[in-house]
Amino acid sequence: MSADTSLMPIPGPIDPVPVARPLTPRADGRVELIGLSKDQIRTALETAGLEPKQAKLRAKQLWHWIYNRGVGDITQMTDIAKAQQPWIASRFVITRPAVIEAQVSTDGTRKWLLRTHDGHDYEMVFIPDADRGTLCVSSQVGCTLNCRFCHTGTMRLVRNLEPSEIVGQVMLARDALGEWPSAPDGRMLTNIVMMGMGEPLYNFDNVRDALKIVMDGDGLGLSKRRITLSTSGVVPMMARAGAEIGVNLAVSLHAVTKAVRDEIVPINRKYGIDELLQACADYPGANNARRITFEYVMLRDKNDSDADARELVRLIRHYDLPAKVNLIPFNPWPGAAYECSTPERIRSFSSIVFAAGISAPVRTPRGRDIDAACGQLKTSAEKRSRADLDRLADEKQAELEAQP
Ligand code: SAH
Ligand code: SF4
Numbered sequence: 001m002s003a004d005t006s007l008m009p010i011p012g013p014i015d016p017v018p019v020a021r022p023l024t025p026r027a028d029g030r031v032e033l034i035g036l037s038k039d040q041i042r043t044a045l046e047t048a049g050l051e052p053k054q055a056k057l058r059a060k061q062l063w064h065w066i067y068n069r070g071v072g073d074i075t076q077m078t079d080i081a082k083a084q085q086p087w088i089a090s091r092f093v094i095t096r097p098a099v100i101e102a103q104v105s106t107d108g109t110r111k112w113l114l115r116t117h118d119g120h121d122y123e124m125v126f127i128p129d130a131d132r133g134t135l136c137v138s139s140q141v142g143c144t145l146n147c148r149f150c151h152t153g154t155m156r157l158v159r160n161l162e163p164s165e166i167v168g169q170v171m172l173a174r175d176a177l178g179e180w181p182s183a184p185d186g187r188m189l190t191n192i193v194m195m196g197m198g199e200p201l202y203n204f205d206n207v208r209d210a211l212k213i214v215m216d217g218d219g220l221g222l223s224k225r226r227i228t229l230s231t232s233g234v235v236p237m238m239a240r241a242g243a244e245i246g247v248n249l250a251v252s253l254h255a256v257t258k259a260v261r262d263e264i265v266p267i268n269r270k271y272g273i274d275e276l277l278q279a280c281a282d283y284p285g286a287n288n289a290r291r292i293t294f295e296y297v298m299l300r301d302k303n304d305s306d307a308d309a310r311e312l313v314r315l316i317r318h319y320d321l322p323a324k325v326n327l328i329p330f331n332p333w334p335g336a337a338y339e340c341s342t343p344e345r346i347r348s349f350s351s352i353v354f355a356a357g358i359s360a361p362v363r364t365p366r367g368r369d370i371d372a373a374c375g376q377l378k379t380s381a382e383k384r385s386r387a388d389l390d391r392l393a394d395e396k397q398a399e400l401e402a403q404p
Pocket of ligand 1: 143147149150151194195196197198199200230231232251252295296297328329330331332333374375376
């Protein structure tokens with residue numbers, strides 16, 4: 001695939017964040033089939049020399065083997081002529097992200113450290129529950145935003161993940177859970193959240209193309225109602241996310257005043273709370289049956305007062321939002337500048353929101369012991385000293401402030 005497709009689409013004329021770097025093309029020139037739509041595969045086969053009718057048939061067969069059966073070896077695709085298999089294999093590949101490390105938490109949460117073919121590390125998490133299994137998928141290596149409470153935001157190296165690398169995470173999880181051929185009944189992997197590393201709306205095209213494959217009935221076949229995309233508030237891309245992807249929306253709100261949100265979620269300096277909530281009100285498909293989730297990390301003495309809770313209720317009512325609030329106890333990481341709110345504070349906050357008729361569960365942290373909980377994802381290659389982190393944070397801050 002061309003390197004251009006991995007460049008970060010920049011919404012708006014001026015963007016306050018550094019741009020993700022492009023990927024390095026595969027050294028052997030072969031094309032990855034995972035992440036391509038059926039039409040793109042057909043075109044690629046035609047360009048390589050197949051007759052149009054043949055190309056159409058082969059594209060359909062390849063898709064079936066890849067997404068329905070989980071097969072990565074072309075010689076196992078029994079309805080593709082033996083004589084043609086080497087021809088395909090010399091031009092195309094079907095690969096999974098490389099697994100560098102797999103860990104299991106005492107609570108059953110699993111985390112995988114993955115590596116792209118050009119050597120960048122990223123993570124994926126699986127969270128089993130009694131009635132569901134949720135895969136937390138990354139959209140970028142690192143993140144160009146630097147929410148002050150998020151470990152991923154301190155990663156320096158950022159590259160957008162390709163559709164193949166996003167779909168590849170789901171395929172790997174299916175491999176690990178032994179869920180091929182894909183049958184919707186009794187599956188462990190039932191839900192997907194775009195809540196791993198990165199800001200999915202800063203990698204819009206790739207995330208959209210990947211999720212289309214995940215949602216396609218002939219693809220991985222997960223319903224859009226079981227997929228949630230979380231954004232820190234990239235307002236200009238939210239309408240397109242609703243129209244072109246149509247999955248559930250989660251918004252990392254985390255604060256109700258400009259001063260606090262500017263500090264902890266710096267993208268707020270560009271797209272403020274009112275703009276963000278208006279974009280939520282306009283989000284297509286949001287209704288009482290499909291609510292927007294507001295994520296709210298509980299930071300001690302920062303955003304956790306009763307007054308904050310009441311303001312949150314006021315804002316949700318003011319914009320008439322079909323909303324639920326997820327209260328996330330802050331997950332600590334080495335060198336973080338914040339502490340988690342006390343359990344009493346969290347209870348008090350939750351009950352104020354709840355009393356207003358808005359569901360406000362406190363999310364139990366999962367996989368903390370293996371650094372798999374929200375905001376803890378950061379690959380070991382990137383784990384640095386406190387002095388380094390401070391310097392990087394200062395640099396990012398200076399970059400932000402240098403923008404008009
Ligand atoms: N970039 C997207 C997707 C990440 S989702 C976004 O920001 O929405 C992960 C969720 O965990 C977000 O709501 C994020 O704000 C939150 N989070 C980040 N760091 C955290 C931490 N240390 N403790 C608890 N939640 C955190
Ligand atoms: Fe990026 Fe989300 Fe972390 Fe903010 S919370 S730094 S947007 S991954």
